[in-house]
Amino acid sequence: MTDKTLSVGSTVTLPKPELDLLLADLRKNGYQTVGPHLQNESIVYTKIDGLKDLPRGILSDQKPASYRMIQTGRDRYFDFIPANQSWKQFLFPPRHPLFTAVKEGKWRLIENEEPTPRYALIGVRACELAAINIQDRIFLREDFSDPIYRLRRAGLFILAVNCLDPDATCFCVSMGTGPRHVAGFDLCLTEMDEVFLVEVGSELGRSLLADRTFDLPSAFVQTAASQAVERAARSMGRFMDTSDLPDLLTNNLDAQRWDVVSKRCLSCTNCTLVCPTCFCWDATDQVDILGKSTRRERVWDSCFNPNYSFVVGGNTRPNIRSRYRQWLTHKLGTWKPQFGVLGCVGCGRCITWCPVGIDITEEVAAIRVEVKS
Amino acid sequence: MTTTLIDTAAHSAGYTDKLLLPHWAEIVKIIPEAEGVSTFHFKFTDLEVQARYRFEPGQFNMLYVPGCGEAAISMSSDLETSGGLLVHTIRHVGNVTRAISRLKVGDVVGIRGPFGTSWPLDAIRGMDVVIACGGIGLPPLRGAIYRIIRDRARYGKITLLYGARTPRDLMFPVEYEAWKKADIDMQVTVDRGDDSWTGRVGVVPMWFYHFRVDPHKTAVLTCGPEIMMRFVIYEALARRIPSDQIYVSLERNMKCGQGACGHCQQGPYFICKDGPVFPFRALENIFNVEEY
Amino acid sequence: MDSGDLKAALQMIPWFTSLTPEHFNKTADLTHLRHARAGEIFFREGDKQDYVYIVLEGRVSLDIFVPHHGKVRFYTAEPYDVFGWSSVTPGIRQRTAGAVAVLDSTVACIDAEGLRHFAEDDHDFGYLLMRRLANVVASRLMITRLQLIDMFAGPAEIVND
Numbered sequence: 001m002t003d004k005t006l007s008v009g010s011t012v013t014l015p016k017p018e019l020d021l022l023l024a025d026l027r028k029n030g031y032q033t034v035g036p037h038l039q040n041e042s043i044v045y046t047k048i049d050g051l052k053d054l055p056r057g058i059l060s061d062q063k064p065a066s067y068r069m070i071q072t073g074r075d076r077y078f079d080f081i082p083a084n085q086s087w088k089q090f091l092f093p094p095r096h097p098l099f100t101a102v103k104e105g106k107w108r109l110i111e112n113e114e115p116t117p118r119y120a121l122i123g124v125r126a127c128e129l130a131a132i133n134i135q136d137r138i139f140l141r142e143d144f145s146d147p148i149y150r151l152r153r154a155g156l157f158i159l160a161v162n163c164l165d166p167d168a169t170c171f172c173v174s175m176g177t178g179p180r181h182v183a184g185f186d187l188c189l190t191e192m193d194e195v196f197l198v199e200v201g202s203e204l205g206r207s208l209l210a211d212r213t214f215d216l217p218s219a220f221v222q223t224a225a226s227q228a229v230e231r232a233a234r235s236m237g238r239f240m241d242t243s244d245l246p247d248l249l250t251n252n253l254d255a256q257r258w259d260v261v262s263k264r265c266l267s268c269t270n271c272t273l274v275c276p277t278c279f280c281w282d283a284t285d286q287v288d289i290l291g292k293s294t295r296r297e298r299v300w301d302s303c304f305n306p307n308y309s310f311v312v313g314g315n316t317r318p319n320i321r322s323r324y325r326q327w328l329t330h331k332l333g334t335w336k337p338q339f340g341v342l343g344c345v346g347c348g349r350c351i352t353w354c355p356v357g358i359d360i361t362e363e364v365a366a367i368r369v370e371v372k373s
Numbered sequence: 374m375t376t377t378l379i380d381t382a383a384h385s386a387g388y389t390d391k392l393l394l395p396h397w398a399e400i401v402k403i404i405p406e407a408e409g410v411s412t413f414h415f416k417f418t419d420l421e422v423q424a425r426y427r428f429e430p431g432q433f434n435m436l437y438v439p440g441c442g443e444a445a446i447s448m449s450s451d452l453e454t455s456g457g458l459l460v461h462t463i464r465h466v467g468n469v470t471r472a473i474s475r476l477k478v479g480d481v482v483g484i485r486g487p488f489g490t491s492w493p494l495d496a497i498r499g500m501d502v503v504i505a506c507g508g509i510g511l512p513p514l515r516g517a518i519y520r521i522i523r524d525r526a527r528y529g530k531i532t533l534l535y536g537a538r539t540p541r542d543l544m545f546p547v548e549y550e551a552w553k554k555a556d557i558d559m560q561v562t563v564d565r566g567d568d569s570w571t572g573r574v575g576v577v578p579m580w581f582y583h584f585r586v587d588p589h590k591t592a593v594l595t596c597g598p599e600i601m602m603r604f605v606i607y608e609a610l611a612r613r614i615p616s617d618q619i620y621v622s623l624e625r626n627m628k629c630g631q632g633a634c635g636h637c638q639q640g641p642y643f644i645c646k647d648g649p650v651f652p653f654r655a656l657e658n659i660f661n662v663e664e665y
Numbered sequence: 666m667d668s669g670d671l672k673a674a675l676q677m678i679p680w681f682t683s684l685t686p687e688h689f690n691k692t693a694d695l696t697h698l699r700h701a702r703a704g705e706i707f708f709r710e711g712d713k714q715d716y717v718y719i720v721l722e723g724r725v726s727l728d729i730f731v732p733h734h735g736k737v738r739f740y741t742a743e744p745y746d747v748f749g750w751s752s753v754t755p756g757i758r759q760r761t762a763g764a765v766a767v768l769d770s771t772v773a774c775i776d777a778e779g780l781r782h783f784a785e786d787d788h789d790f791g792y793l794l795m796r797r798l799a800n801v802v803a804s805r806l807m808i809t810r811l812q813l814i815d816m817f818a819g820p821a822e823i824v825n826d
Binding site for chain 1: 464633
């Protein structure tokens with residue numbers, strides 16, 4: 001009847017319970033399957049086994065400083081928009097041991113020998129994959145390649161999901177990062193009511209899917225899925241004009257708007273924690289009480305931390321205004337000459353998770369208005 | 374992209390595969406300098422690492438005191454003068470540098486590096502060079518001075534302007550005679566002097582009021598407190614020295630030294646890898662922005 | 666002293682060469698050269714004396730006596746530097762600092778009272794004089810500000826941390 005040979009680029013329909021078997025296969029192949037999970041009234045990215053661990057029938061509703069979940073009761077698993085966590089915690093862990101130094105007469109180094117986990121990320125949105133691609137540019141450079149990131153990234157399996165219900169804080173279309181996945185995934189799902197439409201993105205994805213019970217999609221299903229993603233693209237909650245970035249920000253370091261926004265900003269670092277592209281880190285020493293053994297760790301840091309720019313002779317960014325300006329003029333400004341692209345993927349997390357609801361789309365628009373007047 | 378004038382230096386004699394892993398180096402000599410400042414001579418405990426270690430004046434190492442942390446310290450000599458030893462002149466003001474001040478000959482620290490860009494000693498050949506520095510800004514230039522002296526005929530008039538707070542804070546005073554003998558016009562000034570000081574009292578930038586420079590063939594190398602550098606640059610630009618002939622060494626909070634952790638950024642640059650030595654042309658738009 | 670020597674010496678000073686011959690000669694008439702050995706004092710704090718000085722060779726240090734610190738030298742005048750300029754301004758008639766040669770020096774000493782009268786009578790000259798003076802004061806102020814900022818101070822000494 002129909003040719004059921006899979007190839008990279010094929011699109012098939014998969015009954016939803018097949019996903020459980022797919023994840024089990026991944027685990028058999030040495031992957032830790034991690035994905036969204038309802039926990040403590042929020043959605044976190046953690047170890048999941050299958051559909052039963054996914055947030056079933058959950059729709060999200062986001063506003064500045066607000067993330068709410070709505071129970072739809074439907075048998076759908078990916079209607080929500082991700083919450084504060086992003087996948088960067090798996091490639092760029094918030095804490096990671098580097099080495100231990102012990103003093104036995106002389107100092108001796110003991111390297112960290114923990115094996116690198118292999119992750120299968122389940123449910124990666126287009127903005128999130130764009131963020132991973134941006135972090136690839138940061139952590140995997142010709143002159144410097146972060147070994148922790150590199151090893152985790154090399155073993156990564158990505159099960160992507162196309163967003164169908166963007167929230168009010170989403171603006172991936174403005175940043176050119178979504179809602180539809182284009183490339184860079186192993187498998188990509190578009191969720192229908194009864195089935196998943198699955199696109200094969202890589203040989204690895206193909207070989208895993210080949211063992212599942214799938215079907216060729218009808219034209220109706222294909223069209224419905226396509227239209228659903230297009231509808232999503234048209235219902236973005238927010239919009240950012242990027243045509244004059246980065247110059248709009250890097251040429252206006254003296255804008256009044258920096259004073260305005262700094263009166264609201266608490267310098268709490270939330271935005272940098274939830275942002276899937278922020279990459280600053282620090283290294284700390286945990287020394288034992290006798291001073292004979294110390295464990296050096298790499299930990300996340302934030303340019304909003306008051307001592308982030310501390311040098312002998314003072315702090316080069318001693319107030320909130322200078323720190324907020326640094327964050328935004330980096331993210332939507334100097335990131336481009338550094339890495340070739342802007343640093344924002346339009347996920348909207350910084351807007352939702354800012355306790356005072358600062359909205360970077362609004363800030364950029366306000367600076368533009370101020371500069372033009 | 375504004376960094377076309379900058380060559381990012383190849384860095385890290387050492388591990389490229391391991392994050393932040395240092396090589397151990399032993400303290401071979403400690404020379405007390407001015408108050409709160411000492412010069413340390415280090416040698417890697419691994420002879421192979423020691424043999425292959427290379428750096429250019431202007432670059433820096435990350436010095437690691439286990440249990441304490443790392444500090445970015447410029448090299449204050451060059452390899453030929455130091456006989457291959459790593460020479461660091463350290464001002465003991467922070468946690469790590471104070472911990473280093475408590476170490477003795479034979480003690481060991483971790484070293485990663487060298488990192489960063491170096492003084493453009495090739496690019497300024499044939500030119501008159503004004504080296505303007507102050508306080509702890511002289512050590513990062515001392516290696517460049519040694520190199521220039523060794524290659525003296527290749528440069529034009531060399532002027533060394535050096536300022537410190539008081540006569541007691543002057544760095545390396547025993548070397549000034551040798552430098553003057555090597556045909557370097559050295560002008561020392563202090564912020565304030567006492568009865569016994571017969572040298573200049575004033576500030577480094579004011580030298581420009583008294584001497585003429587030919588802007589076409591003069592290069593300026595400057596390192597020191599940012600305020601001093603700002604005025605040196607101002608005076609140099611006022612005398613029409615082109616901004617790509619003025620080189621500055623910037624200091625920022627450095628943690629990784631490799632342009633990865635984000636701390637040392639100013640504008641689009643990672644000071645640790647795109648600098649610390651910059652032609653001023655690359656910094657024109659961001660240098661004087663308050664708190665940037 | 667030979668007035669030819671004096672005029673030749675004054676012609677090394679950039680400001681003098683920009684004066685008209687008449688202004689130059691009148692100023693030269695108010696000027697005499699002094700050769701000071703290292704350690705010779707030009708004036709002390711509190712002196713009422715009325716010269717403005719231009720260093721031609723050597724170095725002259727300005728100092729202020731601070732109890733418990735002794736004489737603090739806060740500026741040295743190098744060749745072609747002016748010191749004692751406050752005597753040109755109306756009003757200030759007492760020295761606020763001392764001046765001592767720290768190297769053997771040759772200094773042009775200009776009678777400030779004569780200069781002030783000349784400036785009053787000839788406003789063209791007066792303008793040139795005050796313009797030069799404004800430049801001297803401006804650069805001195807910039808230098809003083811940098812000294813005041815104490816840019817070499819270690820962080821422990823920075824009061825506002």
